[in-house]
Amino acid sequence: MENFVPYLIVALIQVAISLGIFGFVMVNALLLTLAERKLLGWMHQRLGPMEVGPWGLFQPFADMIKLLTKGDVIPKAADKFFYSYSALIAFTPSFITFAFIPFGLVGGIKLVAADTEIGVLMISAVMALSVIGIILGGWSSGNKFSLLGAVRTAAQEISYEIPKTLAIIAVVMLAGSMNVYHISSIQRVWFIAPQFIGFLVFFVSSLAEIFRIPFDLAEGESELVAGYNVEFSGIRFAFFFFAEYTYLFVTSAVITALYLGGGSGPEFLPWGLSSLFWFLLKSFAMVGFILWFSRSLPRVRADQLMNMAWKIMLPLSLVNIIWTAFIVLNENLLKIVVK
């Protein structure tokens, strides 16, 4: 019995950390919805939400309460089992990816929940799991529009997974490791400079993976009404919604870690808090950039999307790998780039 207590404490701490991350994920997603609406509003020369709370700050909480208290509607044509759980399947991986994100080095402790040697690979793999939920959700709704959305999703994810992974491989070649924290801390020059082509490929592929305009074919409001989630409402819709915004942040965070030097930056706070500060700042700046980018462009068509993946992105990422190999093999160049 006495041996059991330390395990219990460790378990409790882990539960607490998990809950903490869960809270962060939720609040983050909520605030991102507000941020998106406010940013969009400013770009459109309007105010965005202003009614709930001072300056509309409580709007996301009002939205959440509304979504959580809505009636649970399951369409007659739906496959009940998959319809019920697809949202969870889509959401859970988005939550897991947070385990591999290196938020910084505070007080000598690495702020990364799972500091594994295969972090980059894991993020990629876990993110790809969400697609299953989306496809299931689209198919099980028993709606033609959502089915079309789901089919599009499948094609899109498979296509863009490849150039994205190839772009990551180039980064791994440079850093000599798949540990995300290691990659983010080893950059003498931010990798966006030596890896500019790779960054472009990664950025575009990520946009395609998180369904942002110009690649939001799975939702395609003007053609598929709302795409895969057209039949979802209430809490199930909320899960899809959270997954989308969480991925928006995760993608930005990964870009920050891989290409923007992670938490590096001038230190001005004690205990290395500045690394956390810089990491979050860069990530949220990236979120803003993605929102800005996606609101300036029209949507591409499915076949154009595929063409772009296989005819432009894939060759570009291969060229990038050759270029990276050139850097890696040239020691003088390599010394400039990495520590």
Added chain:
Amino acid sequence: MSTSKDIAKQKFGIDLSPMPAPETALMINVDSAKAVETCLKLRESGFSILTMLTAKCKDNGFEMVYMLDNWETRERVFVFASLPAQDPKIKSLTPDWEAADWLEREVYDMFGIVFEGHPNLQRIITPENFTGHPLRKDFTDTD
């Protein structure tokens, strides 16, 4: 340049007369059996655009109104064809002139005039289960 009016006169022997003022268009009254034929002849004479096709109630019966346009010479012609109140029927223009498709369906919907030979003569504006023909003068609200 000879006007479409002259061509119609020379080629088909169709005698177009001017409409009563203030309308500046040409007009012709034809027998309902010959309306489609006349329209097609006028089309060959240069009135190549079917701008309007409608109907109106007239003297306890109906009158079909076709309005054709010649954009080059800026001529317009109205073709009128009277129909009886009971069981109004007229040959459809649609097989020969696609622009008449929806317009004839609308007239069928609103006046109950049957276009023989129309490929898809269904109600277009009112619901499928609607009864009556709203633009007839004797139409009363059905609720």
Added chain:
Amino acid sequence: MEEKIRTDLLEVNFGPQHPATHGVFRAVLTLDGEIVVGCKPVLGYLHRGIEKIAERLTYQQFIPYLDRLDYVSGFLNEYPYVRAIEKLMGIEVPIRAQYIRVLMMELNRIAAHLVNVGAQGLDLASMTPMVYCLREREYILELMAEVSGSRMTFNYFRFGGVKFDLPEGYLSKLDRFIHYFKDRLPEYASMLHRNEIFQARTKNIGILKPETALKLSCTGPTLRGCGIARDLRKDEPYEIYPTLDFDVISENTCDSYGRFLVRFKEIEQSVRIIEQTMPNLPEGPVMAKVPKVIKPPAGEIYCRVEAPIGEFGVYVVSDGSPKPYRVKLRSPSFSNLMSFPHIAQNISMPDVVAAFASLAPTMGDSDR
């Protein structure tokens, strides 16, 4: 052993509650994968029986209903009806009223084109240009409201002129707006038709051949996008249009892009017209002497106007009583929509949306 994959055609209801159908249009699309192989339009969801209403009202009472046809271009709907009755009764409209009418109609054309141009962007998921277009339209609506008292349902044209004269200082306000507006146009161009994705989505999509367009009596930008420069303002000029200098825009690409471009460039032409109208605005009355009870002599007349969507015509039959005997509204949306099944053939579902937007129909106009 070879096994064939059996595929089915999918029937999808595009509308009436679809976000991209500009109201309540419905088309039953048959899809093979994402390619549309069949298209059957269904209309009538916004039918209000306006032609029947006309027969039960006096001539003046019917004017407000016209604003509710193509609800983005009220002035242009009122005009042909008012003009038809004036012609029937032989009323001469004062020159100042004619200028004000043209001014208002061109302002309204800009407003309507802004909505359609923005909606084309919105249907390609580009939300920002739509909001920008609506922002400018807001200024125009306010300018029009200042004259007529209403933002969209004006009820401003009267038999024999217009209801009110322009308010004081109106022209300088209009002038300020036109200056501001001209600078904005390149901004829209860069977000819309100069954008590469926009071009890829509209060029060579939704082909409407000139022969088909003529066969179907298409008018307006739908026809001018096929390279046929037909504009009633030039071909059958009304009011003061003969004295004005403007170009008829036509594009011979015959696709969604061409139809969009015609609309966009027509905004510039309307600005030109307004600029010519403003300094020449003569002084004088805005209403002719008109009898209290409008009783046109028996007769019939067809009057038409170049509306933003195409030729809007009003066919009025009068039997000499104070109520019209029959009013037929020749709506451009209705005739242009007939070309939709031709346009939507063998292109993918998202392109159908873009092609539909390039026709820019208003369902209030087509269903009446």
